[in-house]
Amino acid sequence: MTSTLNSLAEARRAAATPLFADLAGDIGVSFEFFPPKTEKMEAQLWDTFHTLEPLAPSFVSVTYGAGGSTRERTHATVARIAATSPVAPAAHLTCVEASRAEIDEVAAAYWAAGVRHIVALRGDMPGGEPYRAHPDGYANAIELVAGLKAVAPFDISVAAYPEVHPDASCAEADLDNLKRKLDAGANRAITQFFFSPDAFLRFRDAAAAAGIDAPILPGILPVSNVSQTRRMADMCGTQIPAWMVSLFDGLDDHPAARQLVAATIAAEMCRRLYAGGVRDFHFYTLNRAELSYAICHLLGLRPKAAPATEEAAA
Numbered sequence: 132m133t134s135t136l137n138s139l140a141e142a143r144r145a146a147a148t149p150l151f152a153d154l155a156g157d158i159g160v161s162f163e164f165f166p167p168k169t170e171k172m173e174a175q176l177w178d179t180f181h182t183l184e185p186l187a188p189s190f191v192s193v194t195y196g197a198g199g200s201t202r203e204r205t206h207a208t209v210a211r212i213a214a215t216s217p218v219a220p221a222a223h224l225t226c227v228e229a230s231r232a233e234i235d236e237v238a239a240a241y242w243a244a245g246v247r248h249i250v251a252l253r254g255d256m257p258g259g260e261p262y263r264a265h266p267d268g269y270a271n272a273i274e275l276v277a278g279l280k281a282v283a284p285f286d287i288s289v290a291a292y293p294e295v296h297p298d299a300s301c302a303e304a305d306l307d308n309l310k311r312k313l314d315a316g317a318n319r320a321i322t323q324f325f326f327s328p329d330a331f332l333r334f335r336d337a338a339a340a341a342g343i344d345a346p347i348l349p350g351i352l353p354v355s356n357v358s359q360t361r362r363m364a365d366m367c368g369t370q371i372p373a374w375m376v377s378l379f380d381g382l383d384d385h386p387a388a389r390q391l392v393a394a395t396i397a398a399e400m401c402r403r404l405y406a407g408g409v410r411d412f413h414f415y416t417l418n419r420a421e422l423s424y425a426i427c428h429l430l431g432l433r434p435k436a437a438p439a440t441e442e443a444a445a
């Protein structure tokens with residue numbers, strides 16, 4: 132009875148508060164991009180980057196393709212950010228199909244290019260086969276973190292899974308694996324995307340109870356295409372809730388409406404995370420600025436400084 136009364140009081144309070152009014156913009160953000168394959172995709176990436184850059188992200192990261200397939204493109208994208216922007220870039224690096232010597236060489240080249248932050252991952256086999264470590268390679272992300280620290284004093288982020296990685300035997304083993312990555316020298320964790328704020332908050336609390344005090348950034352994927360997302364979610368163990376599927380029902384031929392629904396769902400999720408004390412958010416941008424920008428705006432974030440115009444400079 133008491134909890135019913137509490138829920139009613141909470142519901143009334145929520146209804147009486149203007150939407151998003153309590154969000155002061157006291158948040159930190161980071162953005163993930165993937166390396167472009169074509170000239171057109173390259174133009175879109177830099178457009179996206181320049182739109183999001185004024186939000187002063189604490190870092191932006193660039194993914195690494197399965198089996199090192201994007202090695203040169205990832206390096207070129209990260210090096211360009213390092214050379215042309217005050218925003219700190221982070222390069223994703225995986226253990227897949229590479230020897231320790233090859234990975235160490237890539238890492239050393241990043242350090243030489245001024246890149247100080249690596250997102251260290253085990254990675255997945257191309258074609259979705261069960262993971263097999265390279266005979267001379269790093270067996271997993273724990274070993275990779277230790278190896279990178281031996282190359283240079285990198286700032287290192289690692290992956291975390293609020294809904295448990297599919298290869299983990301249980302949630303406790305997965306959390307223990309995260310703890311070992313942090314004990315090996317990683318500075319923070321970034322989570323796989325999820326659609327249940329409660330799943331993230333429970334995971335954060337379980338991590339704290341397990342003695343993890345490094346920051347855990349929620350990975351926010353603003354979804355505007357559920358069927359595409361389902362493929363990714365199946366691979367990484369993320370649940371797509373039925374309510375989300377039904378919200379996109381009937382919108383296949385309405386791309387603009389899909390974007391509005393996508394922004395609403397992601398912003399509401401961030402609002403709940405914020406209410407749960409989260410202040411740092413990592414956005415999977417898919418190289419598109421508008422959804423991430425809109426959500427940051429709803430969270431109260433504003434551009435830190437307008438980019439200098441030619442007229443102002445004259």
Ligand SMILES: Cc1cc2nc3c(=O)[nH]c(=O)nc-3n(C[C@H](O)[C@H](O)[C@H](O)COP(=O)(O)OP(=O)(O)OC[C@H]3O[C@@H](n4cnc5c(N)ncnc54)[C@H](O)[C@@H]3O)c2cc1C
Nearest residue numbers: 194195223252253254271272290296298299308321322323
């Ligand atoms: C923020 C983020 C960014 C990502 N970026 C990329 C990217 O750029 N490129 C890419 O290819 N992939 C990327 N991924 C996906 C990632 O590579 C996969 O999820 C991969 O399957 C696991 O990588 P990991 O670093 O979490 O692995 P690890 O932490 O090494 O382990 C993965 C799982 O396997 C289990 N495990 C590990 N070792 C053992 C063992 N010896 N015995 C039993 N269980 C074990 C662990 O419990 C853990 O659950 C990213 C994921 C996230 C969350």
